[in-house]
Structures are given as C-alpha cells and as structure tokens.
Amino acid sequence: MTTTAYEPNMVLVNETFDVVGTRPIRHDGADKVTGRALYGADFDTAGLLHGKILRSPHAHARIKSIDTSKAEALPGVLAIVTAKDLPTTKAGVIVDFGEGNMELKYLRDNILASDKALYKGHAIAAVAASSPHVAEEAAALIDVQYEVLEPVLTAPEGMKEGAPLVHEDLKTEELGEKTDKSSNLASHFRHTKGDLDQGFQEADIVVEREFNTVTVHQGYIEPHPATALWNQDGRLHIWCSTQGAFVVRDSCAQILDIPVSQIRVVPMEIGGGFGGKINVYLEPVAALLSKKTGHAVKIVMSRADCFEGTGPTPGSYVKVKIGAKNDGTITAAHAYLAYEAGAYPGSPVGAGGMCVFSAYDIDNVVIDGYDVVVNKPKTAAYRAPGAPNAAFATEQVVDELANKLGMDPIDLRLKNAAKEGTRRADGPVFPRIGCVEVLEAMKSHPHYSAPLEGPNRGRGVSIGFWFNIGLASSCSISVNDDGTINLVEGSTDIGGTRASIAMQAAEVLGIAAEDVRPSVADTDSVGYTAVTGGSRTTFATGWAAYEAAQDVKRQMIERAATVWEVDADSVEFDKGAFKSKTDPELSMSFKDLAGRLSSTGGPIVGRAAVNPQGAGGSFAGNIVDVEVDPETGKVEVLRFTAVQDVGKAIHPSYVEGQMQGGSAQGIGWALNEEYYMGEQGQMTNTSLLDYRMPTSLDLPMIDTVIVEVANPGHPFGVRGVGEANIIPPTPAIANAIHSATGLRLERLPMNPGAVTEAGWKQRK
Amino acid sequence: MPTVYIPSLMQSLTGGKQTVQVEGSTVRQVVEALEQSYPGMRARLVDSGRIKPNISVAIDGEVTTLGMLQKVGENSEVHFLPAIGGGSHNRHGG
Structure with missing residues (x-):
C-alpha cells in the first residue's frame, strides 16, 4: 500500500492564487465581535407587538375544541389565531419550492395544527399582545380540549402491524406507486447493484449488526426569531433568522396563499442553523397576527420551543451486513435503513441511502430505505442529514471486519476505497474524488x-461521504471609483461565506479581499438564491461572484479600450492591471480605471445568476x-x-x-x-x-x-x-x-x- | 442512445431489465420512449406533465432541477431516483 x-x-491543487487560499479578516468581523450585528431578536419598530405560541402538551391527540374567550378578554391582548385563520387546504396538493416539495396540508398543519396534534410542542394557537409577558399569560388562558391518542415514537414501532396511525390517510409510496393501505410507512426505496446473494457467497467472512440512533437537535445558539408586518398596502414584510430568505418567501406565499411578489423577506444575522433554519415555523404565524392587528408582531422562541417545536434530526434503526474475502476485498453489502420522519413524511433516509456505502467500491449491494412517520416534531436537515445515522452502522461493521481479518482498519478501507469511476449503489458514477x-x-x-x-x-x-449540491445563486457587483467593489449576494452568512464569496470575486479582479464590500440582500434586492445549505454556498454563490466579476472585467476591458482608443480585443487583464497586447506602454491598474468610470461612460455593474452542477x-x-x-x-x-x-x-x-x-x-x-x-x-x-x-x-x-x-x-x-x-x-x-x-x-x-x-x- | 437505469422497484415494468436504451434528447423524450416500450412507465414517473415530486432525475450522475426539460446526451446515463428527502422541502442538506 x-x-x-x-x-x-x-x-x-496545482494552481496558485493571490487571494484564494489566504486568511483575511472576515468582513462582518467587527460588527460580530463588538455586538453591533443585528439579529432577529434585536429587531424593533414603532408599535411592535409580541407573540406567543400555545403548544400541544400531548404527543398525539385529536383537537376537539379551542376556546379563546378568556385569553381575548385579558387586557393587552390584540389578536389570537388558530389553524382556522390559515387558508383552507385540499389534501394532495403538492407545492414545489424549486429544490424540494411538500404536501401543502402538511406544511400548513405544521404551522398550526388543524385537526390533530401530532407531537408534543405542536403549535395550536398564537397570541399577539402588548408585551411578551401578557402574550404568555394569555396563551395559558386558551382552553383546548383534546382526545388523547396513543403515540408511536420509533420507526420500528411505527412499521408494526396494528400500530397507531399518525395520519389515517397516509399510503405507502414506492417510487411513484402508492399502495392502498393506510400506514405510518410513508415511502420505501431500494437501490441495487450486482448480485447480492452471489456477493455474500463469495465472502469468507460476513458481519451483520443492528444499530439504533435517537433524535438529536442542531443546537444552534440563537433561538428562532421572526417579526412580520402585513402592511396596509397589502405587502408582507418579514425579518427573521433563516438559511434562505427566498425559501421563507416561497413557503409563506404557499402557506398564506399570496403571491411571492407581495412578500419581502429580510434575513437578519443568523446565530447558527446547521440545516434547522430552512423550514418556517414562526413567520406565517407572525404574519397572521400582524394582519389581524395592523401592527408588526415579533415572536421569539424559547430553548424549549426550539427543541419541541422545530425540526430535529431523526432517530433511526439501521441494519448493515457486509461480506469480505480473507484478503480484505469487500464482496457484498446490504443496508436496511428505517428513519423517523417525525409528524410528516420526509426524513433524510434518501440521503442516508446515498451515503451508507459510498466510501467503498463494492460490486454487489442492496440498500432498502424506509421513511416512517412518528409522533415527534417533523424532522429537518441537520448537517449531512441522514448520513451520520448510516455511517454509525457501516463504519463499525467495517471496523469489525478489519479486526476479524487481522487487517489495519485504514488498509481495509483503502483496499476498497471509492475512486473516480466507481459506480455508487444508487447509480451515479463518481467523478474525481478524494x-x-x-x-x-x-x-x-x-x-x-x-x-x-x-x-x-x-x-x-x-x-464518511457527503454529496454536496449546487442550485441557484445570484450576485451583483458595482465598481466604486476608489477601486473597491460592492458585492450583493443572496446567501445568508452562517459560517464566513461573505468572506469566501468576496475572495473569489477579488481573485478575478486582482484586488484585495478587503477591497470588497459584501452584503447579504433581502428578497427584493437580489436575484433568487437557494438556501445556505447542502454545503453549496462557497461553491455556488462563490461561482456567481466569479461570473459577476468576469462580467465586470469584460466591461472594464471595454472602458480601457475606450480610454486608449483601441479595439477591446487588443486589451487584456493580467495580475490586476489592464494592458494593451501590442503596446507595453499602455497599462492601467483596476483602481486607476475605476476612478475614470464616470468620464468614460458611467457606472459599471456586473451580474450573474448560476445554477451549477458538478458540486x-x-x-x-x-x-x-x-x-x-x-x-x-x-x-x-x-x-x-x-x-x-x-x-x-x-x-x-x-x-x-x-x-x-x-x-x-x-x-x-x-x-x-x-x-x-x-x-x-x-x-x-x-x-x-x-x-x-x-x-x-x-x-x-x-x-x-x-x-x-x-x-x-x-x-x-x-x-x-x-x-x-x-x-x-x-x-x-x-x-x-x-x-x-x-x-x-x-x-x-x-x-x-x-x-x-x-x-x-x-x-x- | 441514452442508457436508462431502471430502479429495482420499477423493473417489473421492464421484465426485470436493469438497464434499457431508448431514443431521446430530453428527459421528456426519454420518458415517452420508455412508455412506448414499457407501458406504465409514464404513470410511475410523471404527474401533470412533470416528474413526480418524490422522484429525482440524474443525468450522468448529476441530479437536475430542470426535470422533463433537461437535455440528455447521445451516450448519457439516466437515473430515476427517490427524491432525497422523500417529500420534505429541505432535502439537500444542512
């Protein structure tokens, strides 16, 4: 070896760069370390009201009645909303967010439960009041009558014959085909490669084990905040902490049944997300309360609200069986993955299935995945969602194989490692990987x-392996006459992406990272940009910045040609300077040319929208x-x-x-x-x-x-x-x-x- | 011709074939060609003219967001996969 x-x-990487690969101070650093950066809970405006959500004390219960009269009578209470304030939803309507889909009834019911509470913490009603304390007191006065039902709490429990049904109308789907039977099993998929039985017959040793993982939370330090103002002109303004302002806009448009053009979302600074701040929870509720009161309404979750009322990552049951020859060659692998979706379909079991054996080049594989609804909060993304559950199983079985074969555990992995050209069990062939x-x-x-x-x-x-994604990103760059640039992008900055995006533009334009002023814009002010998630932002929004900078460069070359009275084809840009290809005397720095824009045709703005593959x-x-x-x-x-x-x-x-x-x-x-x-x-x-x-x-x-x-x-x-x-x-x-x-x-x-x-x- | 990898749960429609070759330069044309040779395929894959919400299409290893409009090369591999999140709108990771 x-x-x-x-x-x-x-x-x-053989290529060397001037800015890429260096370690400048992040552009938002001063605001963050001085406490001046504004987060969602900091937002304030004239006449601001405060909201509080009443949550179900039961994991599974039918809502028989909701009496809000006592709460409404409390001084300082201005409005109360329940699911009845949401638009009526027909079953089976699927909404498409561009990067994913969900049944609209499930989306709305997770905001405010309409008929059943499906987990402890499920939002039932909400109050807007003059202070957070009055809102909390009023919420406690809302009288909800429940018929308590038996909950189902794990995937194996939920899959048992006769288990309590979370949704009486849910039918199992198998890749486009639905069964007729009501079940907690929302979907099943299978990936196959080669001949599994033959592969196990070729093995000299087989290890099989079962594993269980439990529900965990992303644990972002900033609880969810949201403020909404449904203005008298009909436009809805939202200030919130999110990984994707456009996803908030699109989700609220679907949930509230209003056009996206009527919604403006302002992403405030974000105190961590890790996948948990993609879905909306508070925003539509604050919007409904604002519509009723005519005031802006702010709701901030407590830590308990975050645990019980948002989306953790699922518990799971995983069984993995791997066979190998005495020389360490893995001949076959089988995985059975059953993940808890939470209250509504959509666990990350699909991603688990993509990743469970993807570090290995194995000829014979079967992967079965099951998405199971249970009476827990609807799961959300959490950093490589689904993959850690699967790797906990696979990597222990591989370790046990190494022990039994007497092989070094890294050597066993190297012997079977996936590489360029390896076909994954779910189909795609790996390009260059590491x-x-x-x-x-x-x-x-x-x-x-x-x-x-x-x-x-x-x-x-x-x-472990994670596939990463591309998706849509937009960016614009305007050139200042002092040689700096303003960069506007739509990716909320969770982990320093203002810097990593700005640096890619700086590299193209031959300027310092400090000469870029990056800002994250609201949904009215930048082109559509998908979530900061899937490890896509430095890749895709960085690419948009690269292309926007190329656009600036092209326009600047034309200006240099104007100044020199030559053809643009005879001008090149190299190491931060515009140069004539034919006359070595003609050279101008980016800064010098930026100072002459107003006299050579006016401002220069570069722009780009990308939707790249090849993550x-x-x-x-x-x-x-x-x-x-x-x-x-x-x-x-x-x-x-x-x-x-x-x-x-x-x-x-x-x-x-x-x-x-x-x-x-x-x-x-x-x-x-x-x-x-x-x-x-x-x-x-x-x-x-x-x-x-x-x-x-x-x-x-x-x-x-x-x-x-x-x-x-x-x-x-x-x-x-x-x-x-x-x-x-x-x-x-x-x-x-x-x-x-x-x-x-x-x-x-x-x-x-x-x-x-x-x-x-x-x-x- | 593009090569279509048939998911195991749909191989009953292709008589057990794991891969088939059909004509088509877009996903829409590939789906129509599949339907011609293996009736029932369209109903499994398409609803109201669009790829079903819980199914993803990957061309040469890259999941596309263009659905039926995605171009397919002469030697492309076409995979129909379960959408990663199975109905969630946060399926792409954290």
Whole structure:
C-alpha cells in the first residue's frame, strides 16, 4: 500500500492564487465581535407587538375544541389565531419550492395544527399582545380540549402491524406507486447493484449488526426569531433568522396563499442553523397576527420551543451486513435503513441511502430505505442529514471486519476505497474524488502511529461521504471609483461565506479581499438564491461572484479600450492591471480605471445568476483516541484528528472552523446528546442544562488536516466543506471505545449508562 | 442512445431489465420512449406533465432541477431516483 508523507495540509491543487487560499479578516468581523450585528431578536419598530405560541402538551391527540374567550378578554391582548385563520387546504396538493416539495396540508398543519396534534410542542394557537409577558399569560388562558391518542415514537414501532396511525390517510409510496393501505410507512426505496446473494457467497467472512440512533437537535445558539408586518398596502414584510430568505418567501406565499411578489423577506444575522433554519415555523404565524392587528408582531422562541417545536434530526434503526474475502476485498453489502420522519413524511433516509456505502467500491449491494412517520416534531436537515445515522452502522461493521481479518482498519478501507469511476449503489458514477487521499493522509498522520499508553484507552478511525449540491445563486457587483467593489449576494452568512464569496470575486479582479464590500440582500434586492445549505454556498454563490466579476472585467476591458482608443480585443487583464497586447506602454491598474468610470461612460455593474452542477462530493475521516472509565462508563476523548477533502480551501481558517465545528457536534451526538423521551412522547430534557451538548471543557483540541483534491466542476476547485465532517465522529468514537474495552456499542448516545450496560451484557 | 437505469422497484415494468436504451434528447423524450416500450412507465414517473415530486432525475450522475426539460446526451446515463428527502422541502442538506 502506498502512502504519501505527512504534510500539515495536503495540497493537490496545482494552481496558485493571490487571494484564494489566504486568511483575511472576515468582513462582518467587527460588527460580530463588538455586538453591533443585528439579529432577529434585536429587531424593533414603532408599535411592535409580541407573540406567543400555545403548544400541544400531548404527543398525539385529536383537537376537539379551542376556546379563546378568556385569553381575548385579558387586557393587552390584540389578536389570537388558530389553524382556522390559515387558508383552507385540499389534501394532495403538492407545492414545489424549486429544490424540494411538500404536501401543502402538511406544511400548513405544521404551522398550526388543524385537526390533530401530532407531537408534543405542536403549535395550536398564537397570541399577539402588548408585551411578551401578557402574550404568555394569555396563551395559558386558551382552553383546548383534546382526545388523547396513543403515540408511536420509533420507526420500528411505527412499521408494526396494528400500530397507531399518525395520519389515517397516509399510503405507502414506492417510487411513484402508492399502495392502498393506510400506514405510518410513508415511502420505501431500494437501490441495487450486482448480485447480492452471489456477493455474500463469495465472502469468507460476513458481519451483520443492528444499530439504533435517537433524535438529536442542531443546537444552534440563537433561538428562532421572526417579526412580520402585513402592511396596509397589502405587502408582507418579514425579518427573521433563516438559511434562505427566498425559501421563507416561497413557503409563506404557499402557506398564506399570496403571491411571492407581495412578500419581502429580510434575513437578519443568523446565530447558527446547521440545516434547522430552512423550514418556517414562526413567520406565517407572525404574519397572521400582524394582519389581524395592523401592527408588526415579533415572536421569539424559547430553548424549549426550539427543541419541541422545530425540526430535529431523526432517530433511526439501521441494519448493515457486509461480506469480505480473507484478503480484505469487500464482496457484498446490504443496508436496511428505517428513519423517523417525525409528524410528516420526509426524513433524510434518501440521503442516508446515498451515503451508507459510498466510501467503498463494492460490486454487489442492496440498500432498502424506509421513511416512517412518528409522533415527534417533523424532522429537518441537520448537517449531512441522514448520513451520520448510516455511517454509525457501516463504519463499525467495517471496523469489525478489519479486526476479524487481522487487517489495519485504514488498509481495509483503502483496499476498497471509492475512486473516480466507481459506480455508487444508487447509480451515479463518481467523478474525481478524494476518498483515497483522505485515507492516505490519515494513515500517514503522526496521530495514527503515536503510541497510545495507559489502561482503558483505545483508538478508532472512520470515514464518511457527503454529496454536496449546487442550485441557484445570484450576485451583483458595482465598481466604486476608489477601486473597491460592492458585492450583493443572496446567501445568508452562517459560517464566513461573505468572506469566501468576496475572495473569489477579488481573485478575478486582482484586488484585495478587503477591497470588497459584501452584503447579504433581502428578497427584493437580489436575484433568487437557494438556501445556505447542502454545503453549496462557497461553491455556488462563490461561482456567481466569479461570473459577476468576469462580467465586470469584460466591461472594464471595454472602458480601457475606450480610454486608449483601441479595439477591446487588443486589451487584456493580467495580475490586476489592464494592458494593451501590442503596446507595453499602455497599462492601467483596476483602481486607476475605476476612478475614470464616470468620464468614460458611467457606472459599471456586473451580474450573474448560476445554477451549477458538478458540486463534487466531500470525504472526511477521523482518528480518535479515548479513555473509558471502567467504573462509570464515562468516555473521555483524548485526541481527535479531522481530515477532509475540501477541493480548494478558499479561506483555510473558515474551512478548519467548519471541520472543528462538525467534529464537535459529532462528538456531542456520539457521547451525550439525545431527546430523552417519556413513554407518552414527552421530551423530558428541554433545556441545555439537561440536553447535554459538549462544552469546551468536554472537547480536546481538534486537529485539522485539509486535503485539497481540486473539484474539476468549479473554477477554483471548491468542494463544499460544511457537512461531511459530522459523519465520521460517531463511528470513530465507537471504534475507539471497542478498541479500549472490547465493547461494540450499537446505540447512540454512548453515554456512561450505555457503556456500562454494554459491559454488563458482555459479562453475562 | 441514452442508457436508462431502471430502479429495482420499477423493473417489473421492464421484465426485470436493469438497464434499457431508448431514443431521446430530453428527459421528456426519454420518458415517452420508455412508455412506448414499457407501458406504465409514464404513470410511475410523471404527474401533470412533470416528474413526480418524490422522484429525482440524474443525468450522468448529476441530479437536475430542470426535470422533463433537461437535455440528455447521445451516450448519457439516466437515473430515476427517490427524491432525497422523500417529500420534505429541505432535502439537500444542512
């Protein structure tokens, strides 16, 4: 097996750049560190009212009646809304948001329940009042009569014959074909490749295990805020915290049944999202309250509201079976994935199915995926949604195969690693990818060969894949006469994308990153731009900035030609200067020419709208050392190395931040985090004191290794970097625990209780 | 001719064939050609003239947002896949 010598960052991109790959201070840095940046909860305006949402105390209940009379009589209360204030919805109407679809009835019912409460925390009614305290008091006075029903809380429970039905009219769909039977199983898919039975017959060793993961939350630090003003001219203005202002606009248009042109969404600064701030929850409710009162209405969630009333990532049941020859060649793999969708169809099981075996080149594969509705909040995206659940299973089974074959676990992965030309089980063939390079960087890293001394300590590795996306992005650039540019884009900035987008424009125009003034615009002020999600923003909106800068460059070349009274074809742009191809005396810097725009024809504005494909997948791997307390079962992470193929790191500091952030969330998911559910479906740990996210005291220094296998599908070789890094931590830690204790943990989280229980079972 | 990979759950319509070759330079033409050779395909894939909400089309490995309008090359691979989120409008990741 060949490996490359360790380098802190493996750079396989040959081209060098002036701005791309450097580490300038982010453009929004001063506002953020001085506390001047304005977030959704900071928004204020004249006559502002405050809203509060009443939520269901039951996980599954029929709503018999809602009496709002006592609440309406409370001084300071101006309006109350329920589902009756939403437009009437016919069943079966599907709305298309461009990058996805959902049944309109489900979309509206998740905003305000119409007939049944489908999870504890489901919004039932809302109040607008003169203060948040009056609104809260009034909400408590609303009298809702329920017929409490038996809840179903896990995918396997929901799939059982005779299970309580979450939706009496839901029929299972199998790729375009619906069955006649009502069921909690919303959909089933199957990917097949080769001959699974033949593959297992060729295997010398087969490992099969079952795994369970539980519901976890994205844990963004900023709870959801939204303010709406339904103006007297009929236009609806919304100020909110979102990953996609246009998705908020389009969702509200569908939910409220008004044209998109009547809605303007202003994205405020965002305090984290991780996929959880794509769906709307508060915005339509605030809009209805504003329409009734004639005032702007602001609603801000509590932490408990976020846990119970937004979209966590699903619990799941995953069974994985893999067979291999004695030389380590994997001959067959089968996965059974059953994911909780929450109250409405649409779990990320499809993404789980795409990723479950995608790090490997396997000839014979079957992947079955099941989307199951349960009485929990409707799941939402969470950083590589669906992939960590699947990798927790696959990467432990691969580790067990390596143990039984007596092979180094990275060598086994390298022997079977996916590469350019590998056909995934779901069909597509990989273009240039960096799976092998990530594994080689892990193998040659000093961490992997460092002695691990002391009792109860172990080391684990794993790898994960995320496919990334492109989608639509828009950008415009105007040139200032001092040689700077104003860049307007539509991607909300969660992780430093103002900088990574601005740097791509700066690179094209030969100016410094600091000479770009990037701003995130509202939906009236920039072309359609899809969500900041799917690790797409630096890739796609960066591409839009690249194209807008090219547009500026073309126009500037024409101006230089005007100044020099030559043909534009004889002018070129090189290293920040416009030059004549024929006369070396004719040269002008970008700044000099910018200062002459008004006298040569007026302002220059470049623009671009893109919808690129070729996002290129990203692979991430971890090496983890742990120590397990044999008495308490507590797992301490001693050392953690995160390796990821990022294509080209536009701003390496923010790439490292993404890698560390994803790793930290993965460690929390691995060791502590869970919705601790009561038997009737009540989450019992709805504060961050009890929902145990890791703090800095729980985490080691997370070392990062940036691998750069340029994405041929992007002008600068970018691959999205935001998500793949959360996939490997849970199995890497599980494998490390096995290395330390011999225990194979088959459920998340691997908290002290789970580790201790596994120890008891082993000793029986 | 483009090669269409038939999902396993639809192979009953193609007599068990995993791949078929049909004429067509757009997804719409490919679907019509499939319907001609394997009746029932259109109903499984298309509703009101559009690819069904819970199905994605990938051409040469790239999921398209153009649906029936997507161009298909002479040697392209066409895959019909379950839409990633199965009906959610946040299917593309976080």
